[in-house]
Amino acid sequence: AQRVTQPEKLLSVFKGAPVELKCNYSYSGSPELFWYVQYSRQRLQLLLRHISRESIKGFTADLNKGETSFHLKKPFAQEEDSAMYYCALSGGQGAQKLVFGQGTRLTINP
């Protein structure tokens, strides 16, 4: 069964501090992992995907198949990073459904 776990519902850090949002998954094949973000009063949007291996808005995420994790990291948090973050998994190539974690609400304190 496909499952995504985000252990922290809430995460609060100070501006300029490092931030890490945890994501663990279970999937028997080779999944594709994503981070989606929802800013206040905006729609859900893709932040980054593991196959791109790129940094978006200073965020990076590395797929660790041994630990079945896909943690999202940023070395220096900014106030505009405050949002709801969802880790999601799909079954691989092609148009596949997404399985989402429950989400982590990140608050950056000034």
Place this chain on the structure above:
Amino acid sequence: EAGVAQSPRYKIIEKRQSVAFWCNPISGHATLYWYQQILGQGPKLLIQFQNNGVVDDSQLPKDRFSAERLKGVDSTLKIQPAKLEDSAVYLCASSGQDGQSYEQYFGPGTRLTVT
């Protein structure tokens, strides 16, 4: 380009009533998804269409939920009769092949409250 459109944005109904939601995907996107997001949880797929055919409806409560995409463009999701536990945000998303990318683009959602 215009994004995914949904209507209505908000709906309040009493239990046992019926309700319908409408979604217009991004032009040219063959795949359309309906997700249900209950407060405090991540979105959960209800049904996925490829053009006008159903790809996955394994988590759709078929005794009360139905969905269609007759011409492979717009889609409607219906609940009849509604239960209190159907209170949620209903998200529509669409995707189309852009190289190897099948990024899903989400609409603003319809917030349903069942009283």
